[in-house]
Amino acid sequence: SWGKKKRTVCMKMEIARATRWMQTMTFAIKEINQRSDLLPQLKLGFHIRKSLQGDEASGVSMALTGLLFYQVSYFASCSCLSDQKEFPTFMRTMPSDAFQISALARLVSYFGWTWVGVIGVESDYAHFAIQHFLQELVQYGVCPAYIHFYPVVLSQQALDELLDVIQVSSSKVIINFSGESELQSILREIRHRNVSGLQWIASEAWATAKSLWEEFGDLLKGTLGFGIRRAEVIPGLKEYLTRLRLSDIYESPFLTEFWEETFNCRLNGSLNVHSHGVSYQDRMPCTGKEDLDDIYSAYSDVSQLRVSYNVYKAVYLVAHALQDMSNCLTGHGPLQNGICGNPKNFKPWQLLHYMKHAKFSILGEKVNFDENGDPIAYYDLMNWQKGHDGSLHLVKVGFYDASLSAGHHLVINDSPAHSVCSESCSPGTRIARRRGEPVCCFDCVTCGEGEVSNETDSLECLRCSEDTWPNEARHLCIPKTIEFLSYHESLGIVLCTVCVLGACISLSILAIFFTHRDTPLVRANNMELSFLLLLFLALCFLIGLFFIGEPSDWLCRIRYPAFGVSFALCISCILSKTVVVLMAFRATLPGSNIMRWFGPNQRTLCHLSTPQVIICLIWLLISPPYTNHNTGYNAIIIVECAIGSEFGFWCVLGYIGVLACMCFLMAFLARKLPDNFNEAKFITFSMLIFFAVWITFIPVYVSTAGKYTVAVHIFAIVASAFGLLFCIFAPKCYIIILKPEKNCKKNMMHK
Structure with a gap:
């Protein structure tokens, strides 16, 4: 069926992405082992295990930490994991959702949206996120039009309940806390009911999910969301990923599954026990001539290195912690009584301590952590725009940097072209809100006498100094004309x-x-x-x-x-x-003496x-x-x-x-x-x-x-x-x- 085919495509994409993350880890380990300035006396190794749920999820991280597994997560973002009393063995290179929520609340306030819908999947991730989000909204005077949770597996009844809530409300702005798989069913039902004019605000989990665009691009055009920091390039990674050949595949059942699913073929002696879509026995044998450069795959797509970058940083975090442990002087160590850890024989809790205090630079970014083991948050504000060829363009229109001073965390370079119902106001004008209409709809009003605006979508005009005056376009203050009565006029x-x-x-x-x-x-x-x-x-x-x-x-x-x-x-x-x-x-006159007075x-x-x-x-x-x-x-x-x-x-x-x-x-x-x-x-x-x-x-x-x-x-x-x-x-x-x-x-x- 069509639904089964779609699930197969999504599963293949998930396998490709997960394989890229795994290969990024092995790439980073091999890169570190070849360096002479980092861990010259040690070599890193790895052992990969597979979870049925995927160890990148917040829920699995919570479960593993509860079993006292020490871990550095590259994808778990739940703010609940910042509680060091409940999760003392946990660290991550993924920012806490607490920062993402603050960024989303500031974004809503920036555009003047005071009446918004909030929905999320039934999960610890969404519950913690929405609870924190509602608390943040209070300080900006924003009210939720509705709050609705829906199950992970969406039945028709659950979809009807959700869509009824959306259609009854007057709010056209929806903040959704879920992954991309849950959102697909919702968007399909929205199209079925012919609901339009919605402004989607994406949580980090799907803010850069390109897989949604092909089917739902018309519904998601103009979407705004915060994506985790993107690496422009990880030198050598693209070549490492595409260098994978058939001879390398037999080393791992994960690579075997990826290869067979990507090229829809069957390997002799394959360790893969999973099959998605076509029956495993119906597949043609792999020829050995398959080449990743000949096809598009999410595995080799390095245009959005976000989670992969977190994996890369996680490996380097471990390496720098071990390097700090190697450089430690006995009696001056960070542990109790000045003790140093032994990099060749250490306890897991000792390495965790070093990691929480690690500070290093990677690809031009300074990496450090707060007292909860969370990295200092940085998000790219992404706007979903349609390219000339109809493809998705993820355009960075701003960022959120938690290291900046209070009140200046959110920086928006340009108002996204498709996020408001009115065209941008050119320099020389300012935005004037329309009474009784959504605040994203506005008129452009020419700046008053003696005022200019030199930015697009300026909220206010600035008055020129006493000795300057606006030019004709009113976007620049120019010196006033000196006037006096001249001999030359x-x-x-x-x-x-x-x-x-x-x-x-x-x-x-x-x-x-x-x-x-x-x-x-x-x-x-x-x-x-x-x-x-x-x-x-x-x-x-x-x-x-x-x-x-x-x-x-x-x-x-x-x-x-x-x-x-x-x-x-x-x-x-x-x-x-x-x-x-x-x-x-x-x-x-006779007798007059008046002349003597003069x-x-x-x-x-x-x-x-x-x-x-x-x-x-x-x-x-x-x-x-x-x-x-x-x-x-x-x-x-x-x-x-x-x-x-x-x-x-x-x-x-x-x-x-x-x-x-x-x-x-x-x-x-x-x-x-x-x-x-x-x-x-x-x-x-x-x-x-x-x-x-x-x-x-x-x-x-x-x-x-x-x-x-x-x-x-x-x-x-x-x-x-x-x-x-x-x-x-x-x-x-x-x-x-x-x-x-x-x-x-x-x-x-x-x-």
Whole structure:
């Protein structure tokens, strides 16, 4: 029948694997015997016996240890065997299941599975493992959806009970503690019931069982499990295994059985008493031309050297223990009273003591044991993936190393492609769990402003430093762009041109006035103050250049005081002109002595501008302006002049405002003086423009940022300076240049 044929195939595979393990042991023994640096005075031998149950199983190890057999197991993993009081004669190169259980619990927690099914075969191995697993789950907040044990021999009733439990539950993640043979019946029934979408988590016993793939690959795709440490290669083992020839077979009934089952032939004088599948008498005689290189066999498959590696380490453990015993100095030995064991005549318990304290390196791995005789655990996290040709690819996607610091035992290199229902999130995005759905289903959300992720399936995005910003893909932080109002950009060039043009116009008007200084128009408008006003206006235009270019501390400390003092001087000149004219007319009234309160023009100017100079000096001494790299903007760092003291800055502007108000008031009072003589109406209009510019400046200045704040400041300086220049001097230049006939004393005195 089909079932019988399948069991025959499985039995042949088991025989092939067991023979490989046996041959690995003989290979290691022969390798050690040929070495001159390890046991040079001793030769190791072996005697092989067969158990009906297979001595690699935990149950058999427990039974043998109970009979006080000393043993080093290469496959028994039950955590119960770590109890040295109950099993004092036991050692192993296979890690205890206690480590595997911790690894599985961390794995479940890593993927956020909080509702999982737990099943296992009725055995000490599964009972101890599941009991420990449930204890581990508590600390991660994971709850078992169900716990179900099934018999080793699965009847239809047992299968129905198990499948009913699986189908009723909402959990799609199943952790199974069994061997591969029990799992086959379960998977067959799952296919029969058309159950899909299950995520299998394999215990170590079947995490690398390739034999399951051919029939159940569609059900097991995406399976995760921890396999014991794999040796990439054991030098010389492949050649040793395939060198086996017919002449070597008669030495052992185990090799005879393997040979006959592998090539389906019969040997003359065979010691094999077992036959699987075809009747022994129906087989053709072996020809002697059979070659292991011509067929595939689990015996010669060294792609997954895991249990074989444990066998190899077990032999070397015995050898190193004997070597330590040989090197022991009497009186300094590890046994009671400093006694050393005799490597040629020792008690089994003495060798066991040396083995538990052995430390050695093999194939690049450091081997040592804890106080229970268990090796320090290391597991490969394997993911079952389908290759292009449909074959099984056991891909290592992480590992569990018990020697690492607490909390860092589990390392996952990459999320397995088939273990979640959503595609991986690329760098620049993060995983966002879907509410109400299994945690293995998620959306990929683009990292927020100022955040990046440079790994696939990142759980969170990392914020860039203050001076960096994400690139367009948001997987890398790049330096922010430095921004300031530069002479090399169009806005800076335009403002610079306007500033220079304003200064040139002011100096040109000054030249015109100086050339016509003897004319009545120039003399009638307070020539000295007019010259000073034109110089200060030219200075105001040039002050705008201090606001262009990359700021520095000294430049910041010059620009604001220079701006404040230059405008204070301009407004003071205009105020002085207005006051002098107004007082001059008032002084002509009978009995008026008002002119004695006003001295020369220079003194008035000095009195009016001195407070602004004092304000600027106090500002510079207490909290001066400084260069600031403002990183509070996206993608740019604004290099700006921080004003230092807000109070000082607004005091400077405030004092200019006070002078402007006084000037406007004086011009208003002088409105009824003779039109041809005074310039009150021009000053009044210029002050209105001045107020309009600076009142508009305040809200715009506060609401803009970066280089545009500087541009607004320069614009306010230039606009107000042009307002003063054109309102006050344009009418006079018109008369001087275009209407020289009006530039006479008669016209000036005409009412």
